[in-house]
Amino acid sequence: MQREYRHPEFLATGIEKWLNDMISDSGRRGCVVGLSGGIDSAVVAAILKNVCGDQNMLGVLMPCHSNPSDAEDAALVAKALDIPTMTVDISSVYDEFVSVVGDRSPDSSRMALANIKPRLRMSVLYFIAQKEGFLVCGTGNRAELTIGYFTKFGDSGADLLPLGDLLKGEVRSLASWYGVPQPIIDKPPSAGLWPGQTDEQEIGLSYDEIDMYLLRGEGAPETIEMIEQARKRSNHKRTTPEICSVGEQPYNRSDV
Secondary structure, eight states: OOOOOOOHHHHHHHHHHHHHHHHHHHTOOEEEEEOOSSHHHHHHHHHHHHHHOGGGEEEEEOOSSOOHHHHHHHHHHHHHHTOOEEEOOOHHHHHHHHHHHOOOOTTTOHHHHHHHHHHHHHHHHHHHHHHHTEEEEOOOOHHHHHHTOSOTTTTTOOSBOTTTTOOHHHHHHHHHHHTOOHHHHHSOOOOOSSTTOOHHHHHTSOHHHHHHHHHHSOOOHHHHHHHHHHHHHTGGGGSOOOOOOOOOOOOOGGGO
C-alpha cells in the first residue's frame, strides 16, 4: 500500500505531547514564535496556544521593509486563534546594519542581504525568550529542512522544530484542523525575502513535488536529481560546525 499523509489528529496529538515534554524538561515556562503571516508559523502558534495557553506563549511580528499584507495576515491569524502578540519593527536595525557592513557588490549580494532579515529576527526571538523564560520555536517543515530551504543561523536558529517531521501537505491539513483562516492556507508560501518572492519559484519545484518524493520516492528524474542535489549541497546547514580533530601528540622521550 502506498504511503499517504498522516491524519491531522494523529499529528496534533503527537506534537502537542512532545512539545509539552520538551518545555517541561527544559525548565522553561513556555515558547515564543515568529509570526510571519504564513501557514507554518500559524500552525506553530496554534499548537503553542493549545499546549501553553495565553500566558505562556507569544507570537512576535517582525516586519523588515515587509509587504504590509504580511502583517495583516499575521493579525488575521492572531485574531482567529486568539493568541497574544507583539510587534518589533526591525527595519531601522536592518538599515543600520547594511550601512555599517557596506553593500559593496549589489549585483551579487541580494541573497546575502536578504538573509540578514531572518538572522535579525532570530536575535529578537532569543532576546524575548531569555527575558520571558521561554524557548524559541522554529517553523521549518520536513520539505524545507531536507532541501536546505532556510537561512543558516536565521530561521534555523531555534530550540524546537515542532513541524520538522511534517511534509508541507501535512502542515496544510494541520492548519485546517486547528482552524487557521483559509486565506492563510491558500496563500502562496513565501519567506518574504524581497517583493514578490515565493518559495516555490525560488526553489524551482512545487512543495507537492517535494512531498511526493519524500513520501513515496516518486517523481520525474529531473525532480529527484534537484532534490538530492539540494539535500547534498545544504548538508552543512543541518549539522553543527565541523571541529578540527588534531589527534594525540606522539609520545617522545625527549619531552619527559
